[in-house]
Amino acid sequence: MHYLRSISLWLLNHPQYVLGLFGLLALLLFWSKKKWRRKRPYLPWLLVLTFVAYVFVFIRYYDRLDLFRPVLRNNTAETLAETSLADDRNFCFGIDVSQYQGNINWDEVLLTKHPLRFVVARATMGRNGHDSQFSRNWQEIDRCGFKRGAYHYYRPSENSAEQAAHFIANVRLNKGDLPPVLDVEHMSIFGPANLRKGVQNWLRIVEQHYHCKPIVYTGRFFYERYLKGSIDGYPLWIASYGPHHKVSHISWFMYQFSEKMVVHGIESYVDGNFFKGEITKLRNFGL
Secondary structure, three states, X not given: OHHXXXXXXXXXXXXXXXXXXXXXXXXHHHHOHHHHOOOOOOHHHHHHHHHHHHHHHHHHHHOOOHHHOOOOOOOOOOOOHHHHHHHHOOEEEEEEEOHHHOOOOHHHHOOOOOOEEEEEEEEEEOOOEEOOOHHHHHHHHHHHOOEEEEEEEOOOOOXXXXXXXXXXXXXXXXXXXXXXXXXXXXXXXXXXXXXXXXXXXXXXXXXXXXXXXXXXXXXXXXXXXXXXXXXXXXXEEEEOOOOHHHHOOOOOOEEEEEEEEOOOOOOOOEEEEEEEOOHHHHHOOOO
Protein backbone atom coordinates (compact mmCIF):
# COMPACT_ATOMS: atom_id res chain seq x y z
CA MET A 1 0.00 0.00 0.00
CA HIS A 2 2.85 2.37 0.81
CA TYR A 3 4.44 1.84 -2.61
CA LEU A 4 1.09 2.22 -4.37
CA ARG A 5 0.50 5.50 -2.57
CA SER A 6 4.00 6.76 -3.42
CA ILE A 7 3.51 5.88 -7.08
CA SER A 8 0.11 7.63 -7.14
CA LEU A 9 1.57 10.79 -5.60
CA TRP A 10 4.44 10.73 -8.07
CA LEU A 11 2.05 10.43 -11.02
CA LEU A 12 -0.01 13.35 -9.72
CA ASN A 13 3.07 15.52 -9.23
CA HIS A 14 4.60 14.76 -12.64
CA PRO A 15 1.72 15.23 -15.10
CA GLN A 16 4.11 15.99 -17.97
CA TYR A 17 5.34 12.40 -18.00
CA VAL A 18 1.85 10.95 -17.72
CA LEU A 19 0.55 13.09 -20.57
CA GLY A 20 3.57 12.10 -22.64
CA LEU A 21 2.77 8.44 -21.99
CA PHE A 22 -0.83 8.93 -23.09
CA GLY A 23 0.45 10.56 -26.26
CA LEU A 24 2.76 7.64 -27.03
CA LEU A 25 -0.03 5.14 -26.42
CA ALA A 26 -2.32 7.08 -28.74
CA LEU A 27 0.34 6.99 -31.49
CA LEU A 28 0.85 3.29 -30.90
CA LEU A 29 -2.85 2.61 -31.30
CA PHE A 30 -2.95 4.67 -34.48
CA TRP A 31 -0.04 2.85 -36.12
CA SER A 32 -1.23 -0.62 -35.07
CA LYS A 33 -4.95 -0.21 -35.75
CA LYS A 34 -5.04 -3.15 -38.16
CA LYS A 35 -4.10 -5.52 -35.32
CA TRP A 36 -6.68 -4.47 -32.75
CA ARG A 37 -9.56 -2.86 -34.68
CA ARG A 38 -11.59 -6.08 -35.06
CA LYS A 39 -10.72 -8.06 -31.92
CA ARG A 40 -10.29 -5.18 -29.45
CA PRO A 41 -12.29 -2.17 -30.71
CA TYR A 42 -12.65 -0.93 -27.13
CA LEU A 43 -8.94 0.01 -26.76
CA PRO A 44 -9.27 3.68 -27.87
CA TRP A 45 -12.22 4.15 -25.54
CA LEU A 46 -10.26 2.58 -22.68
CA LEU A 47 -7.41 4.98 -23.32
CA VAL A 48 -9.77 7.98 -23.41
CA LEU A 49 -11.53 6.90 -20.20
CA THR A 50 -8.18 6.41 -18.45
CA PHE A 51 -7.07 9.87 -19.56
CA VAL A 52 -10.31 11.47 -18.35
CA ALA A 53 -10.01 9.65 -15.01
CA TYR A 54 -6.44 10.91 -14.56
CA VAL A 55 -7.45 14.49 -15.34
CA PHE A 56 -10.38 14.22 -12.92
CA VAL A 57 -8.18 12.91 -10.09
CA PHE A 58 -5.47 15.47 -10.88
CA ILE A 59 -7.93 18.36 -10.62
CA ARG A 60 -9.47 16.98 -7.46
CA TYR A 61 -6.04 16.40 -5.92
CA TYR A 62 -4.84 19.91 -6.56
CA ASP A 63 -8.07 21.36 -5.27
CA ARG A 64 -7.13 19.60 -2.02
CA LEU A 65 -10.61 18.11 -1.53
CA ASP A 66 -10.90 15.99 1.58
CA LEU A 67 -12.50 13.19 -0.46
CA PHE A 68 -9.02 12.27 -1.68
CA ARG A 69 -7.18 12.91 1.58
CA PRO A 70 -5.94 9.79 3.40
CA VAL A 71 -5.82 9.53 7.17
CA LEU A 72 -2.91 11.75 8.19
CA ARG A 73 -0.43 11.10 10.94
CA ASN A 74 -1.00 14.57 12.39
CA ASN A 75 -4.53 15.45 11.37
CA THR A 76 -4.53 18.71 13.33
CA ALA A 77 -6.38 21.58 11.68
CA GLU A 78 -3.84 23.54 9.67
CA THR A 79 -3.27 27.23 10.36
CA LEU A 80 -4.52 28.49 7.03
CA ALA A 81 -5.61 32.03 7.85
CA GLU A 82 -2.09 33.45 7.65
CA THR A 83 -1.52 32.08 4.16
CA SER A 84 -4.69 33.47 2.63
CA LEU A 85 -2.60 36.40 1.38
CA ALA A 86 -0.81 34.05 -0.97
CA ASP A 87 -4.00 33.74 -3.00
CA ASP A 88 -3.79 37.32 -4.25
CA ARG A 89 -0.66 36.60 -6.33
CA ASN A 90 1.41 39.15 -4.45
CA PHE A 91 3.15 36.51 -2.34
CA CYS A 92 4.26 32.88 -2.47
CA PHE A 93 4.04 30.84 0.73
CA GLY A 94 6.89 28.65 1.96
CA ILE A 95 8.35 27.03 5.05
CA ASP A 96 11.82 26.47 6.48
CA VAL A 97 12.78 23.23 8.21
CA SER A 98 15.61 21.73 10.24
CA GLN A 99 16.27 18.75 12.48
CA TYR A 100 13.97 20.35 15.06
CA GLN A 101 10.99 19.29 12.90
CA GLY A 102 12.13 15.67 13.21
CA ASN A 103 11.52 13.07 10.53
CA ILE A 104 9.12 14.85 8.17
CA ASN A 105 6.59 12.79 6.21
CA TRP A 106 6.98 14.54 2.86
CA ASP A 107 4.21 12.56 1.18
CA GLU A 108 1.82 14.08 3.71
CA VAL A 109 3.34 17.53 3.21
CA LEU A 110 2.24 17.19 -0.41
CA LEU A 111 -1.33 16.94 0.87
CA THR A 112 -1.23 20.19 2.81
CA LYS A 113 -3.97 22.72 2.13
CA HIS A 114 -1.43 25.54 2.35
CA PRO A 115 -0.42 27.01 -1.03
CA LEU A 116 3.11 25.72 -0.40
CA ARG A 117 5.60 26.82 -3.07
CA PHE A 118 9.08 26.65 -1.54
CA VAL A 119 11.00 25.00 1.31
CA VAL A 120 14.32 26.09 2.80
CA ALA A 121 16.28 23.50 4.82
CA ARG A 122 19.05 24.10 7.33
CA ALA A 123 22.28 22.50 6.13
CA THR A 124 25.16 23.57 8.36
CA MET A 125 25.95 25.44 11.55
CA GLY A 126 29.18 27.25 12.34
CA ARG A 127 32.47 25.86 11.10
CA ASN A 128 31.68 22.17 11.65
CA GLY A 129 28.00 21.63 12.53
CA HIS A 130 25.66 19.54 10.39
CA ASP A 131 21.88 19.41 10.47
CA SER A 132 21.06 15.74 10.95
CA GLN A 133 17.99 15.89 8.68
CA PHE A 134 19.45 17.97 5.85
CA SER A 135 20.44 15.19 3.46
CA ARG A 136 17.02 13.57 3.65
CA ASN A 137 15.09 16.86 3.56
CA TRP A 138 17.13 18.11 0.60
CA GLN A 139 16.32 15.04 -1.49
CA GLU A 140 12.67 14.91 -0.47
CA ILE A 141 12.04 18.60 -1.19
CA ASP A 142 13.34 18.05 -4.70
CA ARG A 143 11.28 14.87 -5.13
CA CYS A 144 8.12 16.68 -4.08
CA GLY A 145 8.71 19.41 -6.65
CA PHE A 146 9.00 22.39 -4.30
CA LYS A 147 11.40 25.23 -4.96
CA ARG A 148 14.21 24.48 -2.52
CA GLY A 149 16.92 26.34 -0.69
CA ALA A 150 19.60 25.65 1.92
CA TYR A 151 20.72 27.83 4.80
CA HIS A 152 23.72 28.13 7.10
CA TYR A 153 23.34 29.06 10.75
CA TYR A 154 26.02 31.65 11.47
CA ARG A 155 27.98 31.40 14.70
CA PRO A 156 29.34 34.94 15.08
CA SER A 157 32.26 34.03 17.33
CA GLU A 158 33.70 31.47 14.89
CA ASN A 159 35.84 32.14 11.83
CA SER A 160 33.63 33.30 8.94
CA ALA A 161 35.88 31.91 6.18
CA GLU A 162 35.82 28.46 7.78
CA GLN A 163 32.04 28.66 8.09
CA ALA A 164 31.72 29.58 4.40
CA ALA A 165 34.00 26.70 3.39
CA HIS A 166 31.97 24.33 5.55
CA PHE A 167 28.71 25.33 3.86
CA ILE A 168 30.23 25.08 0.37
CA ALA A 169 31.64 21.62 1.11
CA ASN A 170 28.24 20.29 2.17
CA VAL A 171 25.73 22.01 -0.12
CA ARG A 172 25.53 21.49 -3.85
CA LEU A 173 23.05 23.86 -5.42
CA ASN A 174 21.54 23.07 -8.82
CA LYS A 175 19.92 25.23 -11.45
CA GLY A 176 16.52 26.34 -10.19
CA ASP A 177 17.44 26.26 -6.51
CA LEU A 178 17.12 29.33 -4.31
CA PRO A 179 20.30 31.30 -3.54
CA PRO A 180 22.30 30.17 -0.50
CA VAL A 181 21.03 31.62 2.77
CA LEU A 182 22.94 32.97 5.77
CA ASP A 183 21.02 32.91 9.06
CA VAL A 184 22.33 35.66 11.37
CA GLU A 185 20.62 36.00 14.73
CA HIS A 186 23.20 36.62 17.47
CA MET A 187 25.84 39.19 18.35
CA SER A 188 29.55 38.36 18.29
CA ILE A 189 31.46 38.37 21.57
CA PHE A 190 33.92 40.60 19.70
CA GLY A 191 31.34 43.33 19.04
CA PRO A 192 29.12 44.63 16.22
CA ALA A 193 31.96 45.68 13.91
CA ASN A 194 33.42 42.17 13.99
CA LEU A 195 29.98 40.69 13.34
CA ARG A 196 29.44 42.85 10.25
CA LYS A 197 32.93 42.10 8.93
CA GLY A 198 32.43 38.35 9.35
CA VAL A 199 29.00 38.39 7.71
CA GLN A 200 30.34 40.35 4.75
CA ASN A 201 33.24 37.90 4.40
CA TRP A 202 30.91 34.87 4.43
CA LEU A 203 28.67 36.47 1.83
CA ARG A 204 31.60 37.38 -0.41
CA ILE A 205 33.11 33.87 -0.35
CA VAL A 206 29.81 32.09 -0.92
CA GLU A 207 28.79 34.50 -3.68
CA GLN A 208 32.05 33.86 -5.52
CA HIS A 209 31.55 30.11 -5.31
CA TYR A 210 27.88 29.89 -6.38
CA HIS A 211 27.92 32.96 -8.64
CA CYS A 212 24.75 34.16 -6.95
CA LYS A 213 24.13 36.73 -4.23
CA PRO A 214 23.20 34.92 -1.00
CA ILE A 215 20.09 35.76 0.99
CA VAL A 216 20.51 37.11 4.52
CA TYR A 217 17.99 35.93 7.12
CA THR A 218 17.67 37.89 10.36
CA GLY A 219 15.17 39.36 12.78
CA ARG A 220 13.74 42.83 12.29
CA PHE A 221 15.18 44.32 15.48
CA PHE A 222 18.56 42.63 14.97
CA TYR A 223 18.73 43.93 11.41
CA GLU A 224 17.84 47.49 12.35
CA ARG A 225 20.30 47.57 15.25
CA TYR A 226 23.33 45.70 13.90
CA LEU A 227 23.17 44.87 10.17
CA LYS A 228 21.38 47.74 8.45
CA GLY A 229 23.65 49.43 5.94
CA SER A 230 26.24 46.63 5.97
CA ILE A 231 24.48 44.10 3.73
CA ASP A 232 22.97 46.39 1.11
CA GLY A 233 22.61 44.66 -2.25
CA TYR A 234 21.87 41.25 -0.76
CA PRO A 235 18.30 39.87 -0.73
CA LEU A 236 16.87 40.23 2.76
CA TRP A 237 14.76 37.61 4.54
CA ILE A 238 13.31 39.35 7.56
CA ALA A 239 11.63 37.73 10.57
CA SER A 240 8.95 39.69 12.41
CA TYR A 241 5.96 37.70 13.56
CA GLY A 242 2.67 39.27 12.65
CA PRO A 243 1.11 41.09 9.66
CA HIS A 244 3.50 41.89 6.82
CA HIS A 245 2.76 45.62 7.03
CA LYS A 246 4.91 45.61 10.19
CA VAL A 247 7.98 45.48 7.95
CA SER A 248 6.70 47.67 5.13
CA HIS A 249 9.53 50.13 5.84
CA ILE A 250 12.16 47.46 5.02
CA SER A 251 12.97 46.32 1.49
CA TRP A 252 12.61 42.56 1.84
CA PHE A 253 12.51 39.62 -0.57
CA MET A 254 11.25 37.11 1.98
CA TYR A 255 9.33 37.58 5.20
CA GLN A 256 8.96 35.12 8.08
CA PHE A 257 5.62 35.98 9.65
CA SER A 258 5.05 33.02 11.98
CA GLU A 259 6.92 30.38 13.93
CA LYS A 260 3.82 28.36 14.76
CA MET A 261 2.46 27.08 11.47
CA VAL A 262 0.74 23.68 11.39
CA VAL A 263 1.45 21.74 8.19
CA HIS A 264 0.37 18.15 7.55
CA GLY A 265 3.31 15.76 7.64
CA ILE A 266 5.25 17.84 10.18
CA GLU A 267 4.64 16.88 13.79
CA SER A 268 5.92 20.12 15.36
CA TYR A 269 5.35 23.77 14.58
CA VAL A 270 7.14 25.13 11.53
CA ASP A 271 8.03 28.66 10.36
CA GLY A 272 5.79 30.32 7.78
CA ASN A 273 7.27 32.62 5.16
CA PHE A 274 6.28 34.77 2.22
CA PHE A 275 8.29 35.41 -0.92
CA LYS A 276 7.43 38.82 -2.34
CA GLY A 277 6.08 38.16 -5.82
CA GLU A 278 4.00 35.70 -7.78
CA ILE A 279 5.01 32.15 -8.71
CA THR A 280 6.73 33.15 -11.97
CA LYS A 281 9.04 35.52 -10.13
CA LEU A 282 9.82 32.83 -7.54
CA ARG A 283 10.68 30.30 -10.23
CA ASN A 284 13.12 32.75 -11.83
CA PHE A 285 14.71 33.73 -8.51
CA GLY A 286 17.98 32.01 -7.70
CA LEU A 287 20.44 29.93 -9.67
